[in-house]
Amino acid sequence: MNAPVQPSFAPARQREVVDALRRVVPAHCVLCDEEDTRPYECDGLAAYRQLPMVVVLPENEAQVVAIMKTCHALQVQIVPRGAGTGLSGGATPIADGVVVSTAKFNQxxxxxxxxxxxxxxxxxxxxxxxxxxxxxxxxxxxxxxxxxxxxxxxxxxxxxxxxxxxxxxxxxxxxxxxxxxxxxxxxxxxxxxxxxxxxxxxxxxxxxxxxxxxxxxxxxxxxxxKPQAARVIMASFDDVVKGGNAVANVIAAGIIPAGLEMMDKTSSRMVEPFVKAGYDIDAEAILLCESDGTVEEVEEEIGRMTDVLNASGATAIACSQSEAERLRFWSGRKNAFPAAGRISPDYYCMDGTIPRKKLAQVLLGIAEMEKKYGLRCANVFHAGDGNLHPLILFDANIADEFHRAELFGAEILELCVEVGGTITGEHGVGIEKINSMCVQFSPAERETFFKLKRAFDPAFLLNPDKAIPTLHRCAEYGKMHVQRGQLRFPDLPRF
Structure with missing residues (x-):
């Protein structure tokens, strides 16, 4: 296991910042002892940790104003923090900075x-x-x-x-x-x-x-x-390519489901013992397709989706018959991340978005990467809008496994860009994907991002070194780039 991150700030600077903050907010709102700041050393991306110099928990807007003015005057960097469930390191602290948590703003x-x-x-x-x-x-x-x-x-x-x-x-x-x-x-x-x-x-x-x-x-x-009715179809497929193509076929038929999710066999098998959602664990892929609206609308749309899924090669179809069963179907998908702990000591959750018609191609690419890096990957997707969440499974206690997981994740994001997608969908960039921004965006585009940042924060005190990579970072990342412009997996079909 990784050793706890040690403080890396000057005690004198910490005292200066703490004293200044306690002059504008109540003392109990300012945390500086290590046992109090340790819970804030990371967000949901726990692989990256940094002990903050100070944590402050304001109780009203006037206190936020005072905190911002104080930190601006002292030129102290600030990392805003919500509940800390983010998965890209957006709330990772800065060594000599202040974490501003809005946890007490809960009304x-x-x-x-x-x-x-x-x-x-x-x-x-x-x-x-x-x-x-x-x-x-x-x-x-x-x-x-x-x-x-x-x-x-x-x-x-x-x-x-x-x-x-x-x-x-x-x-x-x-x-x-x-x-x-x-x-x-x-x-x-x-x-x-x-x-x-x-x-x-x-x-x-x-x-x-x-x-x-x-x-x-x-x-x-x-x-x-709240819709009058909602029902979910669970469709099984004996091939992930068929499942991926079925997603595109549903949308091509002019149907916009309330939800359209995909899970591969690895995901289904790790989730089913955890929540007992009733998943087909022998299927190579399952789709969850929800319809909501009036009773008549739902009945008609469920029938249309069933026809499309059957025509796409579904081997089995089950439809929820009660609200309890609908929620049970969704419980498996929503618990995919915690369920990963049943089959792996650690997991690395990626987040990229691709055109729906490229879903099968990307799934095959990820399968090839599993062989390349010697790591398993469980795939769960917001398939309807092409948002992928591959869960790369690894063991941090084994030397080099996390490093391989990082390389695996970066290559998935590069593949997303290659097929016409983007490196993120809903998790943000944070520190996890900042190098991958170099792959997707040109120097001119990144400079435009910086211009916007300067308009709000000229001194770069708010969550700096997140989301937007510098030209220097991209130059260094380019030196490490292993693809050199060559096509990955040339033997795979280009859909």
């Missing part, structure tokens, strides 16, 4: 059933919004697998999605307004409670910016009516 401020909106603080859990809206027959649509724990502020930072994002969209499609504090301590509102807002669409720029532009203090989200 639902307003629930309006008439406008179908909710005003919430950033520390409110994703699932808590739907629970509060349920008496009004409403819910918040984006549902990441971590929705029981993740916070809406973190969802805004990472532009999170979930299994129903195909029909209902990502966070950016479900947030109307964000109130945030800049690095200089200015309170700014982006977007509006109305359908549109004057000026540039900075709300869409801010959502997914990974805490690099400001600290969220309030969010207005859309709520949608």
């Amino acid at each position: 639902i401020l307003q629930m309006d059933k008439y406008s179908r909106t909710a005003v919430v603080q950033p520390g409110v859990r994703n699932l808590a919004i739907s629970e509060a809206a349920a008496p009004h027959g409403l819910y918040y649509a984006p549902d990441p697998s971590s929705q029981i724990a993740c916070s809406i502020g973190g969802n805004v930072a990472e532009n999170s999605g979930g299994v129903h994002c195909l029909k209902y969209g990502l966070t950016v499609h479900n947030v109307l307004r964000v109130r945030m504090v800049t690095i200089e301590g200015e309170v700014v509102e982006l977007g509006s409670g109305a359908l549109d807002a004057p000026g540039l669409d900075l709300l869409a720029v801010f959502i997914g910016s990974e805490g690099m532009l400001g600290v969220v203090t309030e969010v207005t989200v859309k709520l949608v009516p």
